[in-house]
Amino acid sequence: MALDLATYLVFFLILALNYAVLCLGLNLQWGFTGLFNVGVAGFFAIGAYTSAILTGPPRPEAVGGFDLPVLIGWLGGTLAAGVAALGVGWATLRLRHDYLAITTFGIAVTIQLVALNEEWLTGGAFGIEAIPRPLAAWFTSPTQYNLFYLGLTLALVALVFWGLERLVRGPWGRLLRAIREDEVAAASLGKDVRTQRLIAFALGSAIMGLAGAHFATFMGFIAPESFLPVVTFQVWAMLILGGSGNNRGAVLGAILVWGLWSVAGVTVKALLPPDLQVRGAALQVVLIGVVLAGVLLIRPRGLMGEERAISPHTQATATASTAPSSTPASGGPDAR
């Protein structure tokens, strides 16, 4: 029993940390740069499929299965999501916030449709299976392997976290926050706002692609239903709960929301008869939705919130810069 629980906990943590990587990517886009991406699931899917096609065994009926090393798959997934984001961002980042939200939402829907329909590339509704796991031959039991993979995952999260912390605490991070707070002011100081936003968007999406590759390798099997908009919704709930603009908050939010989601899932499974399980599972989404709304209403900066970006000595006089939502009263819905 205790062993079962430990096995489950390892499995839980691997997936929670997978979400943490997604959440860190979104934090770079929204938390630090103020880019409203509702297409997280799409970039996650690009990373997962690219890695699966690069590392998977040859498939007679479809392109790929190149049997390449896992590391190449992960790099490929990261790169593919980043390049896709460059294209998407180039076309949409000049749009206002809410149009960006709608278009990124549409991109995620379209990517999911491609995954579902282009059987020659993605395997269609059946997806891609038998995606190899690194060093799988070295371990005798699945539990042992998962423990190893958890270590690998922790290293990955630590790497992404460390890299992002270095970036956002340096000059580039200050520039991104300046763009987020006041685009016009940043531009008037000679900063190339458009390019910087595009780089932040692509880098954040590349991190989401890396999370996708990590996910595909761990699961060993991917299908279009792993990349529904509910993933985007979960990651947003994680970031808002943890506190956007704070990388530690992003990781904490991922673990908490995934914990809540899993507990709700287990409860539904235990309490409801089999024929009501699908209906009960829907309640998980409702629960996370209520949490998201509650945080937005009661504590918009999340559990951790953004650290003060000014000297502590000026605290008495300065007003804290809070959520990345302090854009000046946005104008009417059309470009007026």
Added chain:
Amino acid sequence: MMDLVWLTLPQVIANGLLQGSAIALGAIGLTLTYSILRFANFTHGETISWGGYFTLTALAALTPWIGGIGKWGGLTFGWGLVVALGVGVVGASLLALALDRLLFATLRRHGSAITLVIASFGASLALRNLIVFVYGPESVQFTRELVIADRWLGGLVRVTPDQLAVLGLSAALAVGLTVFLRFTTTGRAMRATAENPALAQITGIDTAHVVRTVWVLGAVLATLAGVFIGITAQLRPELGFDLLLPLFAAAILGGIGSVPGAMLGGLIVGLAESAAVEYLHAGYRNAVGFLVLIAILVIRPTGLFAARG
């Protein structure tokens, strides 16, 4: 090949107009809330679903008194549906007003427009899954009665009487709404608030009342769209979600705040979807709205009929 296109074209146009009229009704509601509340409301799709399901529930619950859906001539519905629709409209309006009171009103005061979009995105997923929880994941129909489609244009087009009725009602609604916005005091107040909320308030317009009116009006149109889809096709929990991109595409194509624009935008998106399904790939139906949206945002972001001339 050319012959084939010519032979299928009339039916493609008929299907497109039908789908387009449902999109148009949804898009009119969306464009009104968008222009007055000033945020992209992702819950509007779910209002369409909920309006449909509320009406269906009312129909079942009221059957002892109203004797079912009723029957008008060759149609599959009658007075029974009208009564149930009244209940559905009230239900959807209360849902929209409750969402505003509990969530959006507070965020409007404290947050920015973008916080509202996040909240509406979350609320839409929660509302959709609430449908799955309450009604189950399967699709449901208003009536099991089989309808024989009438043949028109020498058999090239097959349309059911229900579909014709829905098309006519949608057109009448759009005209009525345009007149309402143009000539009534409430309509003028709504347009003034869309133009400039602060100025509208100074001139004595009760903007809180305008906001409530917009939510109710949007919910009424959404319910009608949901019921029209329910009658001519079926209700599914994903109905509203699948409509989101076409709705936004139609509203932005028509120019945010423009009722005739949303109507025309809806028809264009509906025709594009119908043509894509017939001639390109049925699996990409849901992406068609998105492609129209991208095209309009790149070419003319203010839409065909910008609200202000």
